Amino acid sequence: MTAGKAADTEDIEEAPSGGLTRNDVIARVVGRFPHTPPEDVADAVRVVLEIMTEALAEARVIEIRGFGSFCLHYYRPILGRNPRNGEPVALGGRYVPHFRPGRLLRRRIEKSRVPIKD
């Protein structure tokens, strides 16, 4: 898997897939709280994502015990090339969110052999 390929796949976030979407995840969280109104749980989950986005937007580290941590990675400006015509293109320094899975999550996933539902 290359960085280039990764950049392509993220644009098809809405594409139908065997993976879980935001709403699937919300449904799973709602299912864990039978005594809280589903709409409240759903709102709370949406706010979690918003708070995480705000934190990363100020270069703040997010540390979730057992799950992992998010921080920014800085990529220096580079002189890239348009792959189609070879023209040089200046690519400015970029900040990109990075996730480092926690030890517990890594351990749970590395041995998992169930087929990947992507």
Place this chain on the structure above:
Amino acid sequence: MAKYVDKELPSLTKAQIAEEIHQRIGLSKKECLEIVQGFFTALADSLEEGYAIRISGFGNFTLHDKGPRPGRNPRTLEEVPIEARRVVVFHAGQKLRKRVDGYAAKRK
């Protein structure tokens, strides 16, 4: 590539996320903490069950199976085989990247 963090800011934890939700939508602190906990547990459980997670606007957690490869203990240079394993990779979505880029613009 270098790790970049604002060291002035304390890192965001589950407890702080919960406190913030409590202030924004008024659910009890206890419920907020449980939901935050439940959210990350749901993510981890889903990944363990082999589901990739695609949260549009935030990002994708995808799973990749890696083949075995010969490795080396960098300290002793001793060869240690690295077993086949599964890893999780996160790619930030467009909206999150844009918000983070806004930060970069502010620094210049």
